[in-house]
Amino acid sequence: MIVLLTYLGLFLGSWSVLRLLSPRKPRPVFGDIAAIRPNRWAQLLSIIAVLAIWGGFTGSRLVPLHVPGPFLGQTGFDYGTNGPDGAAEGRVTIIVHRPEDKPDPLSLPVGKTVFATPAWRSTLIRPTDKDTPGTQIVTVEGLPISPGQSAPVPHGHVVLTPKGALSFTPDPGWQMEPIWLPAPEAVAARFWEIARNGYQNTALWEHLGYSLLRVLAGLVLGALVGIPLGYAMALSGWFRGWFDPIVEFMRPVPPLALIPLIIIWFGIWESGKIVLLFLAALWIMVIAARSGASAVRLSKVHAAYSLGASRMQVLRHILIPNSLPEIFTGLRVALGVCWGTVVAAELVAAEKGAGMMILVASKFQLTDIVVMGIILIGIIGYAIDILMRWAEARLVPWKGRG
Amino acid sequence: MTLLSLHDLSMRFPTPEGRETLALCDISLSIGKGELVAIVGPSGCGKTTLLSILAGFQRQSSGQALLNGRPIAGPGRDRGIVFQQGALFEWMSVARNVDFGPRMGGAPRASREALVRRLLAQVGLQGYADKAVWQLSGGMQQRVALARCLAGDPDLILMDEPLGALDALTREKMQSLVLDLWQDTGKTIILITHSVDEALLLGERLIVMAPRPGRILQDLRLPFARMAAGGDLRAVKQSRAFQSRREEILSTIWGLEEEIMGRPEAAE
Numbered sequence: 001m002i003v004l005l006t007y008l009g010l011f012l013g014s015w016s017v018l019r020l021l022s023p024r025k026p027r028p029v030f031g032d033i034a035a036i037r038p039n040r041w042a043q044l045l046s047i048i049a050v051l052a053i054w055g056g057f058t059g060s061r062l063v064p065l066h067v068p069g070p071f072l073g074q075t076g077f078d079y080g081t082n083g084p085d086g087a088a089e090g091r092v093t094i095i096v097h098r099p100e101d102k103p104d105p106l107s108l109p110v111g112k113t114v115f116a117t118p119a120w121r122s123t124l125i126r127p128t129d130k131d132t133p134g135t136q137i138v139t140v141e142g143l144p145i146s147p148g149q150s151a152p153v154p155h156g157h158v159v160l161t162p163k164g165a166l167s168f169t170p171d172p173g174w175q176m177e178p179i180w181l182p183a184p185e186a187v188a189a190r191f192w193e194i195a196r197n198g199y200q201n202t203a204l205w206e207h208l209g210y211s212l213l214r215v216l217a218g219l220v221l222g223a224l225v226g227i228p229l230g231y232a233m234a235l236s237g238w239f240r241g242w243f244d245p246i247v248e249f250m251r252p253v254p255p256l257a258l259i260p261l262i263i264i265w266f267g268i269w270e271s272g273k274i275v276l277l278f279l280a281a282l283w284i285m286v287i288a289a290r291s292g293a294s295a296v297r298l299s300k301v302h303a304a305y306s307l308g309a310s311r312m313q314v315l316r317h318i319l320i321p322n323s324l325p326e327i328f329t330g331l332r333v334a335l336g337v338c339w340g341t342v343v344a345a346e347l348v349a350a351e352k353g354a355g356m357m358i359l360v361a362s363k364f365q366l367t368d369i370v371v372m373g374i375i376l377i378g379i380i381g382y383a384i385d386i387l388m389r390w391a392e393a394r395l396v397p398w399k400g401r402g
Numbered sequence: 403m404t405l406l407s408l409h410d411l412s413m414r415f416p417t418p419e420g421r422e423t424l425a426l427c428d429i430s431l432s433i434g435k436g437e438l439v440a441i442v443g444p445s446g447c448g449k450t451t452l453l454s455i456l457a458g459f460q461r462q463s464s465g466q467a468l469l470n471g472r473p474i475a476g477p478g479r480d481r482g483i484v485f486q487q488g489a490l491f492e493w494m495s496v497a498r499n500v501d502f503g504p505r506m507g508g509a510p511r512a513s514r515e516a517l518v519r520r521l522l523a524q525v526g527l528q529g530y531a532d533k534a535v536w537q538l539s540g541g542m543q544q545r546v547a548l549a550r551c552l553a554g555d556p557d558l559i560l561m562d563e564p565l566g567a568l569d570a571l572t573r574e575k576m577q578s579l580v581l582d583l584w585q586d587t588g589k590t591i592i593l594i595t596h597s598v599d600e601a602l603l604l605g606e607r608l609i610v611m612a613p614r615p616g617r618i619l620q621d622l623r624l625p626f627a628r629m630a631a632g633g634d635l636r637a638v639k640q641s642r643a644f645q646s647r648r649e650e651i652l653s654t655i656w657g658l659e660e661e662i663m664g665r666p667e668a669a670e
């Protein structure tokens with residue numbers, strides 16, 4: 001909630017600051033959507049904002065401003081007991097340390113009245129020097145307390161458990177625990193480590209390469225079958241009639257829903273994954289090729305015929321090139337879908353792969369690897385799309401100009 | 403000498419309501435070699451249908467269409483076609499558009515290159531051979547379409563509103579280009595237009611068609627095309643004779659439109 005509000009604040013803040021700073025330019029007419037270009041500053045600031053929030057809420061050393069972190073250091077409180085020996089007073093000292101550190105044994109010996117706890121974790125405090133049976137804690141910091149109640153103490157609060165012990169929880173602050181979300185530098189450090197040493201006996205590039213290879217294999221197979229099938233459906237009423245129900249039926253089924261069946265049929269390993277990706281790509285490519293070939297302007301086909309072209313020449317020189325832009329769009333969509341599907345399939349089972357990396361790390365609560373994996377998956381997906389757009393501009397420059 | 407002759411050519415289309423539209427009704431016509439025929443008429447009078455039967459894209463419901471004495475049985479290289487716009491192959495360069503016909507026919511590269519050079523010069527596009535067609539303006543694209551059609555050396559050139567999408571100025575330039583090409587090549591041209599001015603100017607022979615059913619209303623011989631070819635097109639347009647002809651044709655077509663509006667089937 002606070003994170004969202006901060007994000008909103010950063011969004012509105014940078015917007016208004018930039019509006020004040022940037023020179024007044026004539027703005028396009030409202031509604032002239034074609035004239036809208038993404039604001040360079042907004043792109044830059046958006047990334048900075050995400051990093052700043054991430055760093056700010058995880059106590060990163062990379063950002064100067066943080067939300068208050070958890071209490072660290074030494075604190076303590078007084079308590080009073082009552083029992084067969086009569087009333088007595090006592091004091092405990094608590095050392096709150098970083099989860100990744102051990103409490104410094106030299107500074108204070110942990111013992112009867114000194115306790116240690118990692119930040120964000122509560123600890124049970126049973127003052128053992130007042131251990132006579134029947135002795136009960138009745139006050140904390142001078143105020144009466146009964147079992148089940150909680151009382152504020154310096155840098156935290158205590159709850160008196162029904163069994164008569166005190167459970168101390170240090171102030172958590174607003175920052176997130178590393179196990180929820182590690183700081184950016186922790187993720188980066190983990191990235192270097194895994195990039196150098198690999199993970200689960202496999203190099204990082206091999207994990208990612210495996211995922212990419214699966215995607216490519218599925219996509220190539222899907223295109224090899226789907227594109228000719230799409231053309232056939234565009235050109236022949238028989239093919240269209242025969243395959244339309246299948247395509248229309250399979251199109252809305254998300255590939256992930258096929259995983260269980262595919263595991264049953266093809267097993268959980270490589271062949272199953274490739275079949276899954278093949279199916280994910282297939283319908284997209286069929287539809288792209290079909291609509292690309294169907295979208296041809298009749299006058300182009302007529303012109304070709306009256307210039308003496310044969311049917312095969314019309315297919316080769318008119319229908320196929322005319323459908324290339326749509327096929328490219330289809331390939332782009334299919335690549336995106338396949339990339340998402342492969343990660344999910346690897347989450348189900350894999351020995352190597354980006355999804356497997358995340359899954360295994362999450363089982364060991366290695367959140368930094370999980371976050372790193374998610375970021376890498378996102379970057380690779382984005383890079384693939386940029387590559388496809390670049391290739392599209394190179395290979396089908398006539399797109400949308402017919 | 404007769405190149406094309408039509409005998410009682412009719413074309414019927416089924417309508418969605420289960421009735422029939424008579425798009426063409428008993429068209430009889432004979433066109434000689436080298437004629438430049440303009441066809442004008444309100445929309446829906448079957449101009450495009452007639453053209454596509456001549457091109458061989460559609461078959462007539464009844465009647466006969468003979469080209470060089472043989473029935474038309476499909477599209478062929480003996481008839482070139484120029485559409486309004488968007489019929490160029492935008493994935494090919496200008497040169498590859500122009501030599502598409504010969505290339506498909508297996509003509510050797512050297513002869514194709516010479517042909518492209520000659521044709522591009524003829525339509526005023528020297529130096530554009532390697533441009534992508536989508537980089538050209540609408541008028542230039544139609545020049546490419548003309549060159550592409552000429553490359554097949556057809557006996558008959560069919561044009562369906564070839565200049566319809568161009569602005570007025572470009573259109574006049576293209577009109578004189580069409581006249582020049584006609585004079586230079588001696589080709590037989592059938593040109594459909596919905597502009598009466600254009601029809602009067604380009605049509606050495608002018609056919610006025612009427613809708614419902616599609617039929618030939620008038621078949622006129624006009625002097626303006628020969629006057630304008632190689633001469634001053636604008637002066638011809640301003641001449642008294644041209645103006646009065648224009649009024650005549652316009653009022654005929656105007657009357658036709660009124661007539662259609664008044665008829666109950668027209669509301670379909």
Ligand SMILES: Nc1ncnc2c1ncn2[C@@H]1O[C@H](COP(=O)(O)OP(=O)(O)O)[C@@H](O)[C@H]1O
Binds near residue numbers: 415425448450452
């Ligand atoms: N393929 C078709 N199916 C049904 N009706 C058609 C078809 N083509 C043309 N028509 C009808 O035939 C008539 C003539 O059409 P068209 O030749 O396109 O006229 P024009 O080109 O003179 O405007 C119109 O009424 C049109 O609705």
Ligand SMILES: [Mg+2]
Binds near residue numbers: 449450
């Ligand atoms: Mg028409």
